[in-house]
Amino acid sequence: MPRFPRPLRWLLLGAVTLVLLGAAVTGIVLYSVSSRLPDVQSLRNIELQEPMYVYAGDGRLMGLFGEMRRYPVDIKDVPLQVKQAFLAAEDARFYEHHGVDFKGVARAVWLLATTDDKRVPGGSTITQQVARQFFLSSEYSYTRKLAEMLLAMKMERELGKDEILGLYLNKSFFGNRAYGVAAAAEFYYGKKLAELSLDEAATLAGIPKFPSSGNPLNNPERARIRRDNYILPRMAELGFVSRAQADAARAVPMHASPHERTIEVYAPYVAEMVRQEMVARFGGDVLNKGYHVTTTIDPALQAAADKAIVDGMRVYDHRHGWRKPTQQVQIPAGADAAAIGKLLRNVPAQAGLLPAVVTGSGDGALQVVLADGSELSLRGAAISWTGKAAAALAARGDVVRVRRVDAEAAGAEPNWVLDQIPRAQATLVSLDADNGALRALVGGYSYAGSKFNRATQARRQPGSSFKPFLYAAAFERGFNPASIVLDAPVVFKDRRGHMWRPQNDSGNFAGPMRLREALVQSRNLVSVRLLDAIGVDYARRYISHFGFDEANLPPNLSMSLGSASLTPLSVARGYTAFANGGFLVTPWFIDHVRDAEGREVFREKPPTACPQCAVTTPAGQSQSVTGAAATKVDGFDFGPAGTQAGATAPKPGTTPQAAKPAAEAKPVDPSMVVAPRAIDPRVAWQLQSMMRDVVRRGTATDAKVLGREDVGGKTGSTNDHRDAWFSGFGGQYVTTVWVGRDDYRSLGYREYGGKAALPIWIGYMKVALKDQPERLPDPPAGMVEVRSNGAVEWLKVEDEERMRNELDVAPEEDAQPAEEAFDIF
Structure with missing residues (x-):
């Protein structure tokens, strides 16, 4: 065998050495890259970013939040023609290769070698695109490309073809915040995937290549060219459709238009409240995890609230x-x-x-x-x-x-x-009196005009609608609906010598009058004298049991006229204590939350009013149904332990007798969380009765149109008619309406609560109370019917005994207030 010439031998040896070195380097590079490849099994449990869905109580969509639109769809639910359109557009040999299409790679290498382009088409299979979307950066380098190819082959070994295609269709970006083919179909055509025509499917398949500059909204001509000149002919060439079908689809004009998911229940202020609450509870990325939030909102009541606000503000505005x-x-x-x-x-x-x-x-x-x-x-x-x-x-x-x-x-x-758009604004809050569930809320005349939620964010003076809280404090101190207080001029002086002369809205004075009549007629001077008699510090401490922050209650006599700055929601919460028998419930609006997989991650268990539960706890606390109740909390008498509604009321004129206490508490759900008691149930009953008289013959007689005996409430107005209120109850609902201007200017001449706010309240309650049974609780145990000051009243037993023994603590009618240094300004 002839020997090779020495130069040739050296040449061959050098070549072999270079090959071995290249192989070694390649092996090292492959090992280095492959050792850092992620675990593709994680793709089986990948959490695709989805928006947060907000629903009304009946499951209808109320809001959608998130930076992207994505509605993940199972690959088996993707129509064949839609799959074929994407295969024709991106990877016709997807079901044949093993992650890398070497024909495409060869074509890409050839183009790199023969052109000046640094980026060339071809070479990226659907599997490689999925690898890049989930695991790799968008950096353009040979190292990244090698990692992409190795990862694609690894994915093909461990995942099925349909799994990979499903990941691609759900992950791809389609422009206009649409991620995934289902979201793209809905946004561009307002359709489900199964409803797409051939031309629409082909158009969508062309978007991922140029999602921002080639989608059918931003650049319809470019989208049409890609559909007609490449995707549809390719589908015909691959046998997915016939030539005739492709030509027919090419003849269809581009017709995409933006379609937002239909909001079935319009409650934007509540939806935004849910968004803020979910972020507070679950963190800032909650809007991308596909949570499904069901609220307490009743769609019928929410629609009624919206209509009442719009109709009421139109009537108000047209008056001016x-x-x-x-x-x-x-x-x-x-x-x-x-x-x-x-x-x-x-x-x-x-x-x-x-x-x-x-x-x-x-x-x-x-x-x-x-x-x-x-x-x-x-x-x-x-x-x-x-x-x-x-x-x-x-x-x-x-x-x-x-x-x-x-x-x-x-x-x-x-x-x-x-x-015309009214100058004034209005808000309405409606709560379930027994557990505080929010049933309807409107934060302003128009969310499009102003996103400021006046129901929860605006602090306004409630005026006379605050008086029931003051009267409750006075009744705890020994006053009662039959107590006589003088309605006459009074002057107070502060430490600096400034004089304060409170006035009645009417400008006149009625002299000595029963407290029931004083509330019915909304007499300011009686309220001032009442607060003066019981003490400001005592009143603030007591009224805080209605859920108000004591720091927000003025430390002076002006509090008697409603000078505190309170939100409409907090006022509505306070009124629930009158309607539910004296319990403090906490407003809530998220009923339950499910994650993207349908698992329940949260369900509210609201503290609930339970008069028969024989439980008394300090305001601000709640407890399960256990043990006997204390009769005094924080120095306030909340009535006999074990009291309950249901005592039969004797007929007027019969011998005075006390309501019988219940023999034992009624059984309740052991898992029930009982709301803390805010006030004595007897005081709550007395205020209910008095506020029903406000409707029967006082400042809210227009509400008699509802034709119900259980409706009650209180109007409220402030200086120069800057605020108009009506808060009241009926059936199981407590509803507060406020009307005013954001710039604090006057609503106009004689725009009282009964004129500006009450009509809105009536319009809403007509719907809310339809087919609802009347709710007229009997006097609680520990009350007695007496005839006093020419009228029949139900009083607390101890008040009746005090009156009988002439120990009434009410101030004498002709007593003049001492000119002490009251800090009233």
Whole structure:
């Protein structure tokens, strides 16, 4: 055998050495990279980011929160044609290769060698894309590409093809915050995957390549070219569809449009409250974990609350007449209706009031254009409420508001009327009196106009609607509904010598009067004298048992007139103690929470009023049903232990007798959490009775239209009519309504609580109380019926004994207050 020449031998030896070194280096690199590859088994339990879903109590969608839209779908639920569209677009040989398509890699290498491009198409299979999406960065380097290929092959060995395709379809970004094919189908076409047509499926398949610059909304032409020139022909070439089907799909115009998931129950203020509470409880990433939150909101009551606010504010605003528009746009010369409508693209609708641009006012009509380019001519009944001629209402270019009305209501007139956004705001809070569950809440006239939640964030003076809390404190101190207090002028002086002369709203004085009548007529001077008699410090401490922070209660006599700054929600909470027999419940609105897998991770167990449970605990605490109750807490008498509602009331005029105490407590659910007692149940019953008289013959007689005996409440107004309130109860609900202006200006002349707030309360309660049984509890044990001061009253037994022994602690009618140094300012 001939020997190779020495130079050739050295050449061959060098080549072998280089090959061995290359193999060694390659082996080292492969080992180094592969040893750092992640565990692909984690993909079986991957948590895809999903938005947080918020539901009303009946399961209907109320809100959706999160930075991305994603609705994970099981691969078996993805239609075959949708899968085929993505395979044609991204990886036709997906079910044939083992993670890396070497034909594609070879093509990519060739392009790198023959072109100047640093990034070339081809070479990335669907498996590689999944590897990159879940585990690798978007850095473009040979090391990253090698890791991607090795990881793809590892995934193919450990995961099934359908698992990998499912991960790809659920993870891919489709632009416009849509992640995953299900979210993309819903957003771009408003459809489920099974409802997609061939042209729509092909369009979606083309998006992941260029999600921001090639989606059918941002760049419909580019999306059409990719659909028609590549994906549909490729599907036909692969035999997924016929040529005729592909050609028919190519002929369909691009028709994608944004579709947000339909909100079935409109309660934006509550939805935002849920978002904030969920972040506080579960952390900042809670919005991306797919939690499903069910609230306590009743959809029917929420809709009634919204309508009551809108209707009530319209009536209020129309009382004060038409105001000149304050917003204008510049109409370009020669602009048609469509161009004029586009001028309103950044002006949102508010509470059903759509923006419109005035284009003229000829022939006794106001001509306007809506944002969609529609032209309206408003005349006759459409503008009659303003009391002005069309030409005097607005000028060309002014932005006004219009409202659509039912055809029947409009009659022969146009079904659009001119309207305006009220200057004032309103809020409504409705709670279940027994457990504090939030059933409806409206935080303002329009969430689009202002996201400030006045129900929970606005601190306003409640005026006379605060008086029931003061009366309760006085009844604990020995006063009762029959006690006589003087309604007459009184003057107080503070430490600096400033004089305070409180007045009644009416400006007159009634002289000596029973406390029941004083509350019915909302007499300010009686309230001032009452607080003076029982002491400010005592009253603040007692009233804090209604759930108020004692620090927020003024340390002076002005508290008697409702000068504390309180939120509507806190006032509603306080009123639940009157309606439920004296228990302090805590408002709550999240019933339960489930994670993305459907597992329950939270369920509320609210402290609940339970008059038959024989439990008395300090305000601010709660306990399970165990043991006997104490009769005194924090120095306050909360009534006989074991008292319960249900004692039969003797007929008026019969021999006075005490209500019989229950022999034993009724059985209850052992797991029940009992709310702490706020006040004596007898005091709660007395205030209920007095506030029902406010409706029967006092400042809230308009509420008699509800036709129920169990409805009661109290109006409230503040200086210069800056705030108007009505808080009250009926059935199982306690509802508070506040009306006022954010700038603290006056609502207008004589805009009292009974005029501005009560109609909203009535409008809501008509719906809330429909088909609900009346709730008229009998006097609790420890009460006696007596005739006093010419009227029949139910008093606490000890009060009746005190009166009988002439030990009534009420101040004498003609006593004048000492000119002490009260800090009242």
